[in-house]
Amino acid sequence: MNKKIKIISLTLLLTATFALPLSGCSQKTTAATTATSSSTDQTSIAPTYKDVVFASVNNDNGDKKDLKMNIFKPQVKTEATPVLVYIHGGGWAMSDYQGDDAPKDSNAPKAPAQNQAGQPTGQMSGDNTSSYKIFKSILNNGIAFVSIDYRLNSExxxxxxxxxxKGAIRYIRAHAKEYGLDPDKIAVCGTSAGAHLAAELATTGDIKELEGDEGGNLDYSSKVMACVDFYGPTDLLTMSNEMDPLLQSHVDAVATHDSTDSNESKLLGFTQKGQGIGVLREIRDKNETNSPYWDKVKLAELASPVNNVTSDDPPMFIAHGGHDTLVPIQQSLRLRDALIKAGIENIFMSNSKAPHGYQGEDVNKAALTWVTNKLLAK
Structure with a gap:
């Protein structure tokens, strides 16, 4: 049975990889995929609609924050276009929706190196191309690119x-006509922490307690038709235990993921003395339902996409490098297995040498082609 699944997956991957040429290729598009790529690379164009406020929210300390998005429409496209929504990474702790289009400050300190413990960023190591720019190149395939904001774990x-x-997805759908977007063709993508949120979005379309009312537009759905997950966490409680000791010592993995200083602990608001993800995992493993922290255990489980997979979830493309020393590759393998068990179409690709960052051109092209085909399918 496993052999059969592998053969089917390989067939789907090869079909997806060669069905639609990306910008710069000389082949003609097939009848099934009608992308009209511009002859000019569009990854450097300015937003068509800049700094669009889609929700005004309160941080936990009471401060107000406007959540924004940048909307990029492919050039020479006048009809309503499908949409790829990008969710930035940064350990839920840094970066924002502007990505490479943020104003440049020559005096600003450089971002920390990719794969540094506890500080995943959107920058792809081993290459000067960021994940933002890679996914923004979807514009070359006649698809709109929208980069969205969200509250960081310090907020x-x-x-x-x-x-x-989800508020951003509802806003896009509610205002699709205004911006020339197709409300029925919305996919999501992200890297690292952004991929976690993309997968969480894709797997919780039917969970009301995770919908919220940020930005309103509650008459509109927050569901998406496809998801691209690049090395995202899928189980917040198991990151340290799943790290390959050949890539990172268990002591270092515990310090990175289980302590009160870990980004996962900060995400859950569990950072006081005697707290941390490691405490929650121990409570979960011992099934201590009477613990005063049991509600945090359940929150961590709810925040983990691998626990939320159901048979009505959208198809997913998952990529994870074999030399990732920040998010264990096992996180993506478990999500893949959960999708297979639920009967959800998925493709998993792994560059055995890739770190927590740049996955290589083969993976990038395959992912973009796959999501383009999903968005342009009739």
Whole structure:
């Protein structure tokens, strides 16, 4: 049975990889995929609609924050276009919706290196191309690119982040006509923490307690038709235990993921003395339902996409590098297995040498082609 699944997956992957040429390829598009790529690379164009406020929210300390998005329409496209929504990474702790289009400050300190413990960023190591720019190149395939904001873990605890993301999807759908977008063709993508939120969005379309009312538009759905997950966490409680000791010592993995200083602990608002993800995992493993922290255990489980997979979830493309020393590859393998068990179409790709960052051109092209085909399918 496993052999059969592998053969089917390989067939789907090869079909997806070669069905639609990306910008710069000389082949003609097939009848099934009608993308009209511009002859000019559009990854450097300015937003068509800049700094669009889709929700005004409160941080946990009471401060107000406007959540924004940048909307990029492909050039020479006048009809309503499908949409790829990008969710930035940064350990839920840094970066924002502007990505590479943020104003440049020559005096600003450089971002920390990719794969540094506890600080995943959107920058792809081993290459000067960021994940933002890679996914923005979807514009070359006639698809709109929208980069969205969300509250960081220093501003609000989960589920604020997924509330914000779903509010953005509802806003896009509610205002699709205004911006020339197709409300029925919305896919989501992200890397690292952004991929976690993308997968969480894709797997919780029917969970009301994770919908929120940020930005309103509650008559509109927050569901998406496809998801691209690049090395995102899928189970917040198991990151340290699943790290390959050949890539990172268990002591270092515990310090990165289980302590009160870990980004996962900060995401859950569990950072006081005697707290941390490691405490929650121990409570969960011992089934201590009477613990005063049991509600945090259940929140961590709810915040983990691998626990939310159901048979009506959208198809997913998952990529994870074999040399990732920040998010264990096992996180993506378990999500893949859950999708297979639920009967959800999925493709998993792994560059055995890739770190927590740049996955290689083969993976990038395959992912973009796959999501383009999903969005342009009739």
């Amino acid at each position: 609000a605890a989960f589920p604020a982040q997924i509330y914000d993301v």
